[in-house]
Amino acid sequence: MMHIDMKKLVGLFLILFLYIPSLWAQEVHIKFLITSDVHGNYFPYNFITQEGWEGSLARVYSYVEQQRKALNNQVVLLDNGDILQGQPTAYYSNFIDTVSPHITSSVMNYMKYDIGNVGNHDVETGRSVMGRWIRECNFPVLGANIMDETTHVSYLRPYEIIQRGGVKIAILGMITPAIPVWLPQNLWKGLYFDDMEKTAQKWVKIIQEEEQPDVLIGIFHAGKEPRQMGEYLDNASMLVAQNVPGFDVVMFGHDHQKACEKVDNIAGDSVLIINPANNAFFLGDVDIKLTYDQNSLIDKEVEGKLVDLRKTEVSKDFMKHFDQEFNTIKDFVSAKIGEFSTTISTRDAYFGSSAFIDLIHNLQLDISKADISFVAPLSFDAQIDKGDVFVSDMFNLYKYENMLYVMELSGQEIKDFLEMSYSQWINQMKSSEDHLLLLKEERTGSDERTVFKYFSYNFDSAAGIIYDVDVTQSQGNMIHIKSMADGTPFDLTKTYKVALNSYRGNGGGELLTKGAGIPHDELTSRIVYATDKDLRYYLMETIRKQGKIDPKPLNQWKFIPEEWTIPAAKRDYKLLFGAEK
Known part of the structure; x- marks a missing residue:
């Protein structure tokens, strides 16, 4: 009969217990x-x-x-x-x-x-x-x-x-x-x-x-x-x-x-x-x-x-x-709401007055009866083709469900607002070979988050005023407002009614706070009108009523000196979109 050494057996179990817990x-x-x-x-x-x-x-x-x-x-x-x-x-x-x-x-x-x-x-x-x-x-x-x-x-x-x-x-x-x-x-x-x-x-x-x-x-x-x-x-x-x-x-x-x-x-x-x-x-x-x-x-x-x-x-x-x-x-977005006489694209919006952005300017001014309008391109590369316009196109024309505000701003606040907007948008050119746009040094993609140094949805331009943007100057000296769009004087001390979206009006992008210098807790008191539906709804209704729209640039502002900015715009356009402007 085989003899079992109990001490050795206990020792073996102890080793297993201590060293092989994975069992x-x-x-x-x-x-x-x-x-x-x-x-x-x-x-x-x-x-x-x-x-x-x-x-x-x-x-x-x-x-x-x-x-x-x-x-x-x-x-x-x-x-x-x-x-x-x-x-x-x-x-x-x-x-x-x-x-x-x-x-x-x-x-x-x-x-x-x-x-x-x-x-x-x-x-x-x-x-x-x-x-x-x-x-x-x-x-x-x-x-x-x-x-x-x-x-x-x-x-x-x-x-x-x-x-x-x-x-x-x-x-x-x-x-x-x-x-x-x-x-x-x-x-x-x-x-x-x-x-x-x-x-x-x-x-x-x-x-x-x-x-x-x-x-x-x-x-x-x-x-x-x-x-x-x-x-x-x-x-x-x-x-x-x-x-x-x-x-x-x-x-x-x-x-x-x-x-x-x-x-x-x-x-x-x-x-x-x-x-x-x-x-x-x-x-x-x-x-x-x-x-x-x-x-x-x-x-x-x-x-x-x-x-x-x-x-x-x-x-x-x-x-x-x-x-x-x-x-x-699919049926909802396929419904026709009007007709455009020409193709419009946000590509043009980065280089000057554009039919795409100015269409929104015109509609905002028409809806609100304001003196001046602020609008930025909300989609980096959006296009609406000539011909029939459908509900789906409205999501290209206006990306977000923002409301439309009218706010009271002084002429100086309007100028300072634009100074900050363009300072994030435009490179300060030192020579004719520089970039017009303020781009990231390392561009890893082909959208606004990887191309521009700042977000393009904060690149607000204005309508209702005539102005130049001097790209050789820094923030504070870039914007030169010549007059109102009707030729009457623009007064830095006067209060104007300005149409803009609710994102901007609540302080989004900080153009009103850091740019115009308005304390955030004062913004609400400046709002004199707000829509109860999103801006896209009103844009859609306006196009439905007008039927046929002829979008054209208002040409109320431009970059100067043009002998630098026009060639630079062509170069940057090709860099961004791989095509000739």
């Missing part, structure tokens, strides 16, 4: 998929250009379903806001058919989103539209720093706890607090927006003490690079990731800039930050693998990547399910 450790794999800044791109079709489109939630859904099958539904699907604005799909449910279920919530419910977050363009639709969308969603929509003015508590859920494979996951949602800089108060009346870092400090402590989650995710509708907007700090996502310990992942958006990297926080821990940019071209894909030993978490691995969905096969089930909604939107 009984359990690993759980969870995948987080994130969309951000979808901007109404639910279908693989651009309803503005009326052609096929690479970005869409129909492609996202194909990828999501593949991952759900591969991982036995250990997948968490998140959206980071700005989903209610951009394409006519969202606009139709927001403002045209307000009785049927909102297409955005219907799509998100069909895709089985787990969590949503609020973006600034979602707030821009107004509390009624935003509230309707949130109520119809079968999942929580977060907003820890969206505060109720009366109760001073979060208007929406600050965070949500979800479970996957026995793993406890906490998700904290926030928005950039700079909403009051961009949007009229009537759109967010009764609310205010707290600082992101302060809010995160508060809620992370609560979450850690009361929930003790295995994983903490931040989902923030704010960009990576912080910028001060009046009293508000915009784009504070990186600051939160670095300065508020506890997050495993910070998913962010708003700035439309792809990102996927790891950073260290002040506690020395690694945090994955990820941003899939806009229009559902890319998807954020985060894998978290957790190892447990007898219910104790002993290891956590976090990896992320951006998935290019532009060639992903469209979900046939998705398209079949939303076939009726797709056709309804």
